[in-house]
Amino acid sequence: MKTFTYERATTPAEAAAAAARTPGSKFLAGGTNLLDLMKLEIEAPQHIIDIGKVGLDKIEPTPAGGLRIGALVPNTDLAAHTTVRRDYGLLARAILAGASGQLRNKATTAGNLLQRTRCPYFYDTNQACNKRVPGSGCAAIAGFSRQLAVIGTSNACIATYPGDMAVAMQALDATVETVKPSGTKRSIPLAQFYRLPGQTPHIETSLETNELITAVTLPPPVGGVHIYHKVRDRASYAFALVSVGAIIQKDGTGRVAVGGIAPRPWRVEAAEKLLPSGAKAFTAQLLNGARPTSENKFKLALVEATLESVLHQARH
Numbered sequence: 001m002k003t004f005t006y007e008r009a010t011t012p013a014e015a016a017a018a019a020a021r022t023p024g025s026k027f028l029a030g031g032t033n034l035l036d037l038m039k040l041e042i043e044a045p046q047h048i049i050d051i052g053k054v055g056l057d058k059i060e061p062t063p064a065g066g067l068r069i070g071a072l073v074p075n076t077d078l079a080a081h082t083t084v085r086r087d088y089g090l091l092a093r094a095i096l097a098g099a100s101g102q103l104r105n106k107a108t109t110a111g112n113l114l115q116r117t118r119c120p121y122f123y124d125t126n127q128a129c130n131k132r133v134p135g136s137g138c139a140a141i142a143g144f145s146r147q148l149a150v151i152g153t154s155n156a157c158i159a160t161y162p163g164d165m166a167v168a169m170q171a172l173d174a175t176v177e178t179v180k181p182s183g184t185k186r187s188i189p190l191a192q193f194y195r196l197p198g199q200t201p202h203i204e205t206s207l208e209t210n211e212l213i214t215a216v217t218l219p220p221p222v223g224g225v226h227i228y229h230k231v232r233d234r235a236s237y238a239f240a241l242v243s244v245g246a247i248i249q250k251d252g253t254g255r256v257a258v259g260g261i262a263p264r265p266w267r268v269e270a271a272e273k274l275l276p277s278g279a280k281a282f283t284a285q286l287l288n289g290a291r292p293t294s295e296n297k298f299k300l301a302l303v304e305a306t307l308e309s310v311l312h313q314a315r316h
């Protein structure tokens, strides 16, 4: 690991301002992804700003009837929260489908959103990777791509976004709240938070430099059956080949976000309109424009089969 300097911030605005003062800064919360990346020298921050003591650890009702989740709320606490379990079951189930108990104890809400891809070539510093070293190429496109994305990709990167929690939050219409070094706050709908790779796969979100996530807000709860169905190579501690986060109503309408297939949680509202017609019609619209590789084209059928299973669960 390369050497770095360290400071501990006491407020979110102070953390953002400190980052702006020191080039090459990174915020440290749970550290479950960042520290691994630093040990591999994929991330090499010159300065660490520990935000573990800035507050941001509350789950509170909003005046609109929704929920405000502090950026530092541990995943375990969020999944176990009474209101989340009762009103946002999809979110609790998605969180519990991810990582391990120990990791969920340390991982935070904001850190979970910002976790990096698990493309194997991203982690192998002997391989070309535009996301790790812009302009160096992409070893995955002609390489081992079974886990990688089938839609939303570019000729520069075909990595998937790996998380589960964000898939649920996408279906729940979550909004990310931030503070900039100037102290200015803003709200970013999760649907606009993740960027597609294009020619700049190293830029993964719409966050500006040194902008700090302070919370995620959820709108008032949506009734219906909440299901998170994750298909993976082993029963726990594995990333999704395909995951479906769904809220299905009695009349067959609903919301569906899909993970494991794209550089961000993939939700297409035009496809949701086709839900009452069944999984086949929905999937054809959802995956319109997909460009799978020979190794991951099985995901197209897997999305349809997973959704079929979800719709079956919702009916029974």
Ligand code: SF4
Binding pocket: 117, 119, 120, 121, 122, 128, 129, 130, 131, 132, 137, 138, 139, 140, 141, 148, 156, 157, 158, 159, 201
């Ligand atoms: Fe890197 Fe993306 Fe290519 Fe993977 S798919 S090697 S992350 S550029």
